[in-house]
Amino acid sequence: MKFEDYYKEFCEVFGHPLWMIPMMMMGLFLMIEVLHTQEHYNQETGDAHGYCGRKEWVKKLQEDQW
Secondary structure, eight states, rough: HHHHHHHHHHHHHHHHHHHHHHHHHHHHHHHHHHHHHHHHHHHHHHHHOSSSGGGGHHHHHHHHHH
16 A cells, blocks of 8 residues: 555544544543643642632622622
């Protein structure tokens, strides 16, 4: 087989939406997980989930809402 044949087959497989969409979703989820994990290591307290809740203006908004 020539290189051109391999290239055409490559484009058929990796260019197909049934392959591209799940791979893009997996890439997005991987990126979110990496950023989330980095936040756990980078914050002063290591609390990525409660980081915004500790801010004064967020506490004020929560008090005003209730």
